[in-house]
Amino acid sequence: MNKFMKEALKEAKKAYDKLEVPVGAVIVKDDKIISRAHNLRELKCNCLAHAEIICINKACKKLKAWRLEGCDIYVTLEPCAMCAGAIMQSRINTVYIGAKDKKNGCVGSICNLLKENTTATTNYEYLEYDECSSILTNFFKELRNKKRNSV
């Protein structure tokens, strides 16, 4: 597995342990991780607290710039509209995606914002690692079991 996606997956695991939907992301510049984050929507009580948004926020603060030129983002799940939009806004070079999100993904699943938006300069590549989709499958399976047992 790509070493940066492995780190994004470590972030996803942190979310898993906090009972958050397990999605993780890292931003890389010059072959170094400059920010890392995982989904915290429930704990932060904030719909903006997706892994990619927290990660972009940290990277902007670190680089003291709104343009994340020369940066790539590795994310374990296909970004939603908000996150795909934020990635475009940040001018990130390439988004590497671990698993598809057929229900909410906006980089090929329900639409492709990076293609449709003619001003978008961000490229994308699917790595489609089984580990990135199975962590989500396991999470929701466990959640359903817990709910079933609690009835």
Add this chain to the structure above:
Amino acid sequence: MNKFMKEALKEAKKAYDKLEVPVGAVIVKDDKIISRAHNLRELKCNCLAHAEIICINKACKKLKAWRLEGCDIYVTLEPCAMCAGAIMQSRINTVYIGAKDKKNGCVGSICNLLKENTTATTNYEYLEYDECSSILTNFFKELRNKKRNSV
């Protein structure tokens, strides 16, 4: 002019005075403004600092909830992909839009995320106030004149 769009426009004027692209937003619940914000991308050095994102962030913190159910947002300019996505994520009831953004708008201009995304529960309505588009036209005109005079 609608009283809440008038307040969003006041926010846009604050951005104008700070040399930021003049876009403003307010979130309303039970006929009261619960958060207000304007674009601060340049000053904050952060691509996430669009009016809508700051406004949603404040509202989530105020309500201590990631779901902004029962809330409406008034924004002077058609939201970009990131902001339209964030509005969907927040479960806001209705987004009222002051002016169209033919280049970047994702609620009807380059695409319509609120229609395409079958899970979206947010409605939208265009109010198309001249004041909301002319503040932007004036801003960019002034910017061009300044640049011309500085050459």
